[in-house]
Amino acid sequence: MNRFRRTAVVAGVVATATFVAGCDFSVYSLPLPGGAKIKGPSYTVTAEFTDVLDLVPKSSVKVDDVTVGTVEKVWLEGFTAKVRLRLPKSVDLPDNARATIRQTSLLGEKFVSLAPPTGSEKPHGKLDNGELIPLSRTTSNVEVEEVLAALSLLLNGGGVAQLQIITQELNKALTGNEPAIRSVLTQLNTFVGTLDANKQRIVEAIKAVDALAKKLNAQKTTLATAIDSLPKSISTLDKQRAALVKTLQALAKLGNTATRVITASQKDLVANLQSLYPVLTKLAEAGENLPKSLELLLTYPFPDAAADAVQGDFTNLNITLDVNTQKALQGLLKLNLPTVGPTALPTGKISLPLHNTPQFPQSSGLPPLPLPTGTATSCVTGLGLPVCTPTLNRSGFDPELAKVLMPGVAK
Structure with missing residues (x-):
């Protein structure tokens, strides 16, 4: 009897396997939980991701955390993962919508979230059938595995073991130096505030330096020629160094002599200038009369006319x-x-x-x-x-x- 039962079970398994092998059957064709069932007209959109994590078909597609569509297909082209999303016609999204792979909870399932752009970018157009959401508008959240891996690096060979030593040394360095540290922080705050107040001037200075760099780059050939000829000029100056030194010494001697002479004759010079002032004043007052009077000198006793x-x-x-x-x-x-x-x-x-x-x-x-x-x-x-x-x-x-x-x- 037992032998008959074992034979029947084996026959049933073989028959089932034969039936499955003879049909075009996929697990994904089974009614699994996940994305919403779309009734009525729909359209598809393809999104590109650098990493889809463990996103699988039949995953949900949400807008404002409400499930509206489903993930139809996930495949790889080169080094870019592509995900085809099916959405109902009633979902109205702008042409520059963004796509993000998120999780329902810390260890929950993955889903694709669609949302209009935020920040300075304004929504425009309408997302339509067959359109592509490029890599520039898609992101993936950080995985729990990645966080735990980074934490393990910190704990195993990181700086956690040295935190106590670092804390003790900071306590030793700061104890008794509170006024100096407070003064440093105050000065640093003033410095940062001054930089912030002069931010526009700093930007203008940087722009001026950039313009100067452009002009120098335009004169690069001239500057190279000048630099190439500079050694010859320096060599010539080196050969004339003795003569230049003698000239400078003579000039210094002349300056000392002139200073001594001017100091000695200062009173006489001032007196002469004061005496000369009335004469020059009268000459200035004479104006055009003086040159006109000189016309008679060469034709005396007859006028020029x-x-x-x-x-x-x-x-x-x-x-x-x-x-x-x-x-x-x-x-x-x-x-x-x-x-x-x-x-x-x-x-x-x-x-x-x-x-x-x-x-x-x-x-x-x-x-x-x-x-x-x-x-x-x-x-x-x-x-x-x-x-x-x-x-x-x-x-x-x-x-x-x-x-x-x-x-x-x-x-």
Whole structure:
């Protein structure tokens, strides 16, 4: 009887295995718990992940922690894991939605969470059938295994064993130094606050340094040429070092001498400058009058404009010279002559009629001094001088008369 039962059980198992092998059967086709059952129209979206952890098909797809879809397929392309999600048409997500693999609890199952973008990025568009959520918009939460592995590294060979020693040494270093440490912290706070207040200036300085670096980079060839020629220049300066030292020593000696001279003559220099100040002031006040007065110097006794007043080749000129001998001698010789009678020294008059004087040259420059020609008659009375009537020819004045009338011209 037992043998018959064992044979029946084996036959049943073989029949079941044959049935399963002959059908296209998958465990995933069985009604397993997980994602929501979608009724009505739906669409699929593919998401890329660097690591899907232990996410499996039939896992849930949630929006705002509400299950709305299911994971259809998980596969690998190169080094990127891809997950195909099926969502109902009623789920409205933006085109730039983000996907995250999360856990229901610490040791719970994995699921895919879909959400609009956060932060400065604004939602736009609409997520539609067949679209792809790239790696830039997908993330995976940290696994418990990863946390425990990191903790094991810290506990086994990390710094936990040395925490007591570190704490003891910190206590020794800080005990009795509380005021100094408090001062350091205060200064550090002030320093950080100053940096924060000048953040804009620091940014501008960095930008200026960046602009300078760009300009230097643009002049890289010129700078390289200058650097290449710098050794030759330094060599030349090294050869001329002795001469430069002598020059600097001589310059230092000159500076000391000049300082000594200026110090010694300081009072005289200041006095000379003070005496010169009124003269310069009057010269400045003279303005344009001084250069205009100098125009007569080169054409004495005629003004510069006399050449424009004469038409033709010749001109006639009469000169009457009134002389007060006493005042002239007092003015030139600084003599205080006594007065005898009505006048100490008689006065006289010289009348010089000049004829056939050559015309001044018509030019833009200063005309030369004209020399009168013809005859001149002088009549002097009461001067105690011999009466004379010199005769002038076309070569100029009589020398003796010229000395009396125009001593500067006669010379």
